[in-house]
Amino acid sequence: MKVVVYGAGQLAQMMYLAGAPLGIDVQAVDVSDSSIVNPVDKSSSGVSLRDAITEAKCLTVEFEHVPVELLNDAQQSGKLAPDMAAIRVGADRVLEKRLLEKLHVANCQHQIITHINQLDAAVESLGERLILKASLDGYDGYGQWRLTDKNDLPTLKRKLGDLDLAAVPLVVEQMLNFDRELSVIGARAPDGKTVVYPLAENLHHNGQLHVSIAPATQLTSELNQQAKQIFDTIAQALNYVGVLAVEMFQIGNKLLVNEIAPRVHNSGHWSIQGAKTSQFENHLRAVTDLPLGATDAVGVSAMVNIIGCGSIAKDLLSVAGTYLQWYGKSVRPKRKMGHINVNAQTYSELAERLALLKPHLPIEHFPKLIEEIARLNSLDE
């Protein structure tokens, strides 16, 4: 059974590795030239995209920014899962915010502006601490601006003056003093059945995810229920099929949705060794209409991204419970090169193992690790 994934990065690669045991042959579309490649070694298959679509049981995506003409073709085949409307919601912050409003799902207070002159009114209504996000191509900290002081507004307006906000509106959000960021990842089957993973707790640095802890610390049944309800509400409204990730802010006992990612998600990589079924296997199970697998966590896990670091000393594998996933990409600053999963029985054991890991790592590339070890150590388990 063949599944075509648009995008040939690490997410397609991890889908391939999860699919092979199930007899699912995952093929990747390099969207730069529409060629079909092996998701691991990137060798060309020699098959055309058209033939690959014809032969596939199912088409899916590893990222939401697939060129619209490719998505259109995929949608017309009737094989795309999740479907184009769901993918577009993840790619366009205006559609995303409209969906959340329509569904009455709590999210950050915001306004959508289509002309720079509307910014003053937005500041008036939302306050002077704002994040401005381009509706399209917002990804990993790109296409975002901040305002923290009303006096900087003229400078910001000049900076944004060249943008065609009628074509690509800005979402202007209130900057929140949230307690932490959580994500809920789950899968929805064609029959509407959903499963969700335990919530992950995500630590960012300069707009990039650096560390996820799953299950998140200090979860309450109230938080879990809210997250499940948010997931189900969104997934059902989109008639979603596949793995869906929802990033949320926690403020007190309340969850606000930050972003929807219509795909497997970096904050779910812990599930490869840390859950009964990985998010990659569950995505493939969902889109090919196989029974969904159990999402229970096995102990507690940390996922540590390897960012902008061209090689890593593999002796880190000597630390108990440690697994490496290397993506095989050429190095660039801020590029995700791989991740390390660390699994343990308790958070304090996890902290201990992360501390043992530290000497094996070029620590300048892991700016969140030390504080996270301290935080896990300070928990009252």
Add this chain to the structure above:
Amino acid sequence: MKVVVYGAGQLAQMMYLAGAPLGIDVQAVDVSDSSIVNPVDKSSSGVSLRDAITEAKCLTVEFEHVPVELLNDAQQSGKLAPDMAAIRVGADRVLEKRLLEKLHVANCQHQIITHINQLDAAVESLGERLILKASLDGYDGYGQWRLTDKNDLPTLKRKLGDLDLAAVPLVVEQMLNFDRELSVIGARAPDGKTVVYPLAENLHHNGQLHVSIAPATQLTSELNQQAKQIFDTIAQALNYVGVLAVEMFQIGNKLLVNEIAPRVHNSGHWSIQGAKTSQFENHLRAVTDLPLGATDAVGVSAMVNIIGCGSIAKDLLSVAGTYLQWYGKSVRPKRKMGHINVNAQTYSELAERLALLKPHLPIEHFPKLIEEIARLNSLDE
């Protein structure tokens, strides 16, 4: 980092899937024509064996019956692990028995005969219940004969009359009334460090492994210690590097070695989901001199081989704790097509899950399943 595996079957495939996350590119040698292929889709790499050897960090095997001329070349590169002598011990029952005798490792009473006329004396000394095994190419029940009654000796001698026993001696073994078959699988690193997995309990049918349970039921520390000692004795004597499997018979509290397999082993497939590190990953870690991973079991597992059965209803994945590994081969009678791993917390839960699995399977291909469910259910946990 590249690792070349001689043999392009399911074991190479599972090594590939375990290697990719570690940045290890596993390439397979199709020993029928010495071509280098992708172990999953079997597509040709276009690289010559010579170039592949040059580029590889390490060479290894997925089966012991690699043509000797290929093994010679591999050995001469200085990159083969385990080395040729160890592989030959697994391929040649005479070398195997000599090693066990030299190491004083308990094994089945036997004689090696190089002429059919020596068979009478063997019967005289070992009794009339015998298994005769060709020293070479003995694999999965091929090249074996049985004697259960002295009166059948003339017939058997006629049957064996055409064999060149001087070239390929016979190992004549006493047929044992053993309690059960167990296997110990472990890995040895270049520095001599070893790790072993919990013992697996193996159920055969017509000379083929059908079901493994791991950890084996009713283990005692005495059995575990014997197995570890047997493993260490053999692995050290061979200066072994990689995963090694030792099949054993249990009689009372005593373990007798039946066979040595210098490779990852069917009775270790449960480790993919059932252990902290799979045998495939540990083999690659050992041969590339990375730290060995933990071999602890996660709960209890059953590995159920899918034999001679061209397809399988994937709705079996609806049974909790169930994982499928499909090898993607064309079907032949008695051919291993894939396996199912079932994981549970207890043996009774395992029995329950196997019982739920049963209706999803063409049961005529799974002749050991029903009795194994009954046996697991009858255990006093």
